Amino acid sequence: MITLFRAINILFNIIEFLIVIRILLSLLNIGPYNPLGKIVYEVTEPILGFARQLIYKSGINTGMFDFSPLLAILILRLISALLLRILF
Template identity: 65%
Template sequence: MFTLYRAISILFDIIELLIVIRIIFSFLRIGYYNPIGRFIYEMTEPILAPIRELIYKLGIDTGMFDFSPLIAVLLLRVILSILRAILI
């Protein structure tokens, strides 16, 4: 069971890294026309889009800031700690 947890942990770490890179790319204004930017976008958008939609449906006005990456990382951490409690 520890091996399964470790594999999931590595996967979550990779996803978190991609989200951080996406945040950095947005600050540097690296667009999605770039092959690396496109890859990062395609890997993170399935995670960020539902969170962004939930924020919108809850009526939370974040202005020009997108808090979906922050919420996604927090949710990944919560899920990982729940899995840790179950699997280890």
């Protein structure tokens, strides 16, 4: 049971880390056509796309700022906490 707990934690931490890497890649102007950028974009786009849809559907106007990474990390932490409470 402890190994499953650790595996879930590691998985969610890796995804959060990749989201932070994606933020840094966008600041450095490294697009999805770079080999590293492509991997990071492919792994993070499903959760970030979902977060963008939530922001759009809620009608919140964020202007030029993209809050989807922040919302995605919050969603990941909520899912992780719920999963760990259900399993343990």
